[in-house]
Amino acid sequence: MSVFQIDFGSPDSGQESAPPRVVGIDLGTTNSLVAFLDLTAPKVIPGPDGSALVPSVVSFPAGAEPVVGAAAQRALLTDPANTVYSAKRLMGRGAADVAGELALLPFPVAPGSESVIRLAVGGREVTPPEVGAYILRQLKQNAEAFLGEPVTQAVITVPAYFDDAQRQATKDAGRIAGLEVLRLVNEPTAAALAYGLDKRQNGTIAVYDFGGGTFDVSILKLQEGLFEVLATHGDTHLGGDDIDNLLLRVALEDIASEWGADLSGNHEALQRLRRAIIDAKHELSTRPVTTIAFDDGGREYRRQLPREVFDQLITPIIDRTLASCRSCLGDAGLTPAAIDEVVLVGGSTRIPLVRQAVRALFEAEPHTELNPDEVVALGAAVQAGILAGTVEDQLLLDVTPLSLGIETMGGVVSKLILRNSTIPASATEQFTTAVDGQRNVLIHVLQGERELAKDCRSLARFDLKDLDPVMAGMARIEVRFLIDANGILRVSAKDLRTGKEQAVEIKPSYGLTDEQVEAMILESFDKAEEDFKERQVRETRVEADRILAAVEKAKQDDAWFALPPDERAGIDRAINELLLSYHGDDYVLMQQKMEALDHASRGLAEAMMNSAVRGALKGTKIE
Amino acid sequence: MRDLLYGMSSLPSDYFAVFGIPVTLALDLPEIQRRFYVLSKQYHPDRFGRASAAEQQYALDFTSLLNDAWRVLRDPQARAEYVLKNNGLEAGDSRGNPPPAELLEEVFELNMALEELRQGEAEARGPIGEALNRFLALREAIDTEREELFLRYDAHRQAETLQQLRALLNRRRYIENLVRDAQQALS
Numbered sequence: 001m002s003v004f005q006i007d008f009g010s011p012d013s014g015q016e017s018a019p020p021r022v023v024g025i026d027l028g029t030t031n032s033l034v035a036f037l038d039l040t041a042p043k044v045i046p047g048p049d050g051s052a053l054v055p056s057v058v059s060f061p062a063g064a065e066p067v068v069g070a071a072a073q074r075a076l077l078t079d080p081a082n083t084v085y086s087a088k089r090l091m092g093r094g095a096a097d098v099a100g101e102l103a104l105l106p107f108p109v110a111p112g113s114e115s116v117i118r119l120a121v122g123g124r125e126v127t128p129p130e131v132g133a134y135i136l137r138q139l140k141q142n143a144e145a146f147l148g149e150p151v152t153q154a155v156i157t158v159p160a161y162f163d164d165a166q167r168q169a170t171k172d173a174g175r176i177a178g179l180e181v182l183r184l185v186n187e188p189t190a191a192a193l194a195y196g197l198d199k200r201q202n203g204t205i206a207v208y209d210f211g212g213g214t215f216d217v218s219i220l221k222l223q224e225g226l227f228e229v230l231a232t233h234g235d236t237h238l239g240g241d242d243i244d245n246l247l248l249r250v251a252l253e254d255i256a257s258e259w260g261a262d263l264s265g266n267h268e269a270l271q272r273l274r275r276a277i278i279d280a281k282h283e284l285s286t287r288p289v290t291t292i293a294f295d296d297g298g299r300e301y302r303r304q305l306p307r308e309v310f311d312q313l314i315t316p317i318i319d320r321t322l323a324s325c326r327s328c329l330g331d332a333g334l335t336p337a338a339i340d341e342v343v344l345v346g347g348s349t350r351i352p353l354v355r356q357a358v359r360a361l362f363e364a365e366p367h368t369e370l371n372p373d374e375v376v377a378l379g380a381a382v383q384a385g386i387l388a389g390t391v392e393d394q395l396l397l398d399v400t401p402l403s404l405g406i407e408t409m410g411g412v413v414s415k416l417i418l419r420n421s422t423i424p425a426s427a428t429e430q431f432t433t434a435v436d437g438q439r440n441v442l443i444h445v446l447q448g449e450r451e452l453a454k455d456c457r458s459l460a461r462f463d464l465k466d467l468d469p470v471m472a473g474m475a476r477i478e479v480r481f482l483i484d485a486n487g488i489l490r491v492s493a494k495d496l497r498t499g500k501e502q503a504v505e506i507k508p509s510y511g512l513t514d515e516q517v518e519a520m521i522l523e524s525f526d527k528a529e530e531d532f533k534e535r536q537v538r539e540t541r542v543e544a545d546r547i548l549a550a551v552e553k554a555k556q557d558d559a560w561f562a563l564p565p566d567e568r569a570g571i572d573r574a575i576n577e578l579l580l581s582y583h584g585d586d587y588v589l590m591q592q593k594m595e596a597l598d599h600a601s602r603g604l605a606e607a608m609m610n611s612a613v614r615g616a617l618k619g620t621k622i623e
Numbered sequence: 624m625r626d627l628l629y630g631m632s633s634l635p636s637d638y639f640a641v642f643g644i645p646v647t648l649a650l651d652l653p654e655i656q657r658r659f660y661v662l663s664k665q666y667h668p669d670r671f672g673r674a675s676a677a678e679q680q681y682a683l684d685f686t687s688l689l690n691d692a693w694r695v696l697r698d699p700q701a702r703a704e705y706v707l708k709n710n711g712l713e714a715g716d717s718r719g720n721p722p723p724a725e726l727l728e729e730v731f732e733l734n735m736a737l738e739e740l741r742q743g744e745a746e747a748r749g750p751i752g753e754a755l756n757r758f759l760a761l762r763e764a765i766d767t768e769r770e771e772l773f774l775r776y777d778a779h780r781q782a783e784t785l786q787q788l789r790a791l792l793n794r795r796r797y798i799e800n801l802v803r804d805a806q807q808a809l810s
Contacts, residue, residue: 387672
């Protein structure tokens with residue numbers, strides 16, 4: 001609005017509207033962030049509280065709207081049974097996959113969680129993608145408020161070692177949140193992109209990404225803006241959470257022997273104890289000794305924890321990450337000496353023992369210039385810029401972390417696309433029928449490195465339907481398996497005898513069906529629409545207040561009294577109309593009335609400006 | 624860069640055509656790698672984030688073909704098998720086949736030593752190590768021969784050369800399995 005400013009034409013008039021901005025999002029186990037590409041440098045976007053880190057916690061209070069982020073983190077202590085954290089570890093998983101973990105979580109799992117985990121919180125059931133969607137929606141709102149424009153497209157990062165179902169679940173979360181996910185980018189690769197921006201050197205780098213819930217290592221070759229991943233390895237269930245759980249078990253045993261009380265069923269006490277442990281862990285990153293301090297019902301638990309003891313406790317966990325690193329080096333066909341640079345990502349890399357172990361393994365001083373909490377989101381913003389066409393001198397060539405295969409006779413897996421293949425990658429396979437007149441063929445697709453189907457991760461069953469009934473062995477169906485740039489499988493089939501496209505029905509082994517996601521989108525869309533409207537109304541009122549105050553002030557000026565009476569009447573009429581629309585919820589009407597007032601008061605603004613200029617000249621002495 | 628896509632509705636017909644070269648067994652790999660990077664920069668789906676659905680699909684199809692092609696052509700064994708397959712000469716499965724006659728004795732001795740090691744006889748490591756060295760030398764000789772056949776085929780394109788190549792590849796695969804078994808046993 002341009003009241004009382006000389007208007008040289010508004011900046012967006014007469015110009016083609018810019019394409020929508022693509023943001024980069026790090027949807028983390030512990031914290032999430034959104035970043036954007038500002039001219040050429042990526043920047044993280046702060047939320048209303050000034051912090052860019054949004055805790056990945058969603059609370060579902062019974063009978064009230066869900067709460068996200070820092071507020072939900074407080075609810076971890078006051079309402080633990082209805083507050084979900086670390087949902088990322090449940091993404092794309094079934095209850096059996098995470099049975100050990102679920103036992104430690106304070107929120108109950110509903111029946112029917114075999115292929116998608118359903119958490120029973122706040123008198124309802126939510127799936128991990130929906131929890132993710134609440135966090136994404138919060139980041140979307142933060143970005144919209146900061147950028148002052150709608151945000152509908154995003155790049156979201158995932159652990160490099162995420163399988164197809166976990167990737168799909170992340171994409172679903174984006175869709176439910178009203179975001180078009182243009183690309184899923186692997187977190188270590190994103191971190192390399194963020195570093196590559198300032199460095200622009202050629203060489204081989206290792207990215208060691210140890211976060212709240214997942215561990216990844218990737219080895220990349222950098223040359224002339226091309227980031228080529230040579231190999232990646234990891235564990236989607238290894239992170240700071242495991243260190244917390246380890247210390248939690250120790251503390252629970254201590255407490256059981258000191259107090260003779262088992263706290264493991266007391267969710268509220270358990271959450272407070274977990275918090276005390278996390279605080280102690282963080283303190284050990286900068287101090288040689290800390291104390292775990294916890295009180296419950298007048299009883300005190302104090303345990304000194306020297307760093308040496310902590311290091312000893314976590315050594316098995318660190319060793320698992322180092323074994324991953326060695327496998328990755330082997331897959332890349334490299335020795336540690338071939339690594340020029342090492343980049344550290346994720347909060348758990350603040351642990352001194354981790355830094356020491358990484359330095360020793362790769363024989364290189366790790367990079368820590370960028371904030372390990374922010375570097376992934378920054379890289380996602382760079383990738384968003386690449387997709388939007390604003391970054392043209394960089395490109396990522398990533399790989400698939402797991403081999404893709406199909407089940408053959410005897411439950412043996414026949415591998416079609418090997419792990420560490422550059423994506424997109426494809427393979428074709430011919431199928432035929434075993435009996436006369438057979439009308440369909442079922443193909444079981446799996447991911448993993450093991451020989452037997454039962455040891456690999458079931459991805460989906462593809463049903464080639466409505467085949468022409470022919471003699472056994474006469475059918476010739478060519479199936480194409482394609483892993484796209486997101487690391488997600490696409491399947492198509494062709495009948496080679498007729499050359500026609502063959503119908504394929506997909507039955508995913510884990511995750512939501514398309515229909516379920518659609519239903520969730522519809523449900524959230526209604527709400528999102530309301531939320532958006534409410535925000536717009538509030539923001540427009542603030543704007544109207546500003547204009548009304550400015551006009552009221554101007555009415556005290558000499559220029560007002562110098563105006564022709566009909567112009568003054570016109571301004572008063574416009575003020576009244578704006579006031580009439582002020583308490584309604586039609587923010588578009590309010591904006592129109594604001595513009596009308598702006599237009600009506602243009603003469604007044606100019607008159608005031610002229611008198612201000614005259615006043616200024618009068619007051620200036622020419623020497 | 625998008626202009627390149629117009630009029631290119633069909634994909635290259637084979638892995639060599641992707642790089643704009645005729646079928647060649649003795650490849651200049653550094654040159655192919657250079658082309659791989661240039662083509663990646665042009666056609667990668669990330670370059671078409673704002674393009675039409677049809678262009679995005681083409682970029683996806685082309686790039687997956689490009690990646691598949693580079694993965695196969697960079698590996699001499701896979702490259703040769705690919706050329707054989709396109710000439711109707713599927714490689715046999717060497718696992719089920721009897722060992723090549725000249726290797727019979729060697730294979731027998733290796734299997735004996737492997738079995739002894741499994742029984743816990745650590746001194747069997749010595750003979751396994753010696754056998755491994757012989758197989759590695761054999762593999763090197765085969766690779767030299769393979770390179771000669773590559774050049775001969777490129778120069779004369781004779782079906783007979785492909786037949787010889789096929790027999791050589793089968794032998795190499797057989798030895799490769801022995802090398803792997805021995806290395807696994809020793810590690």
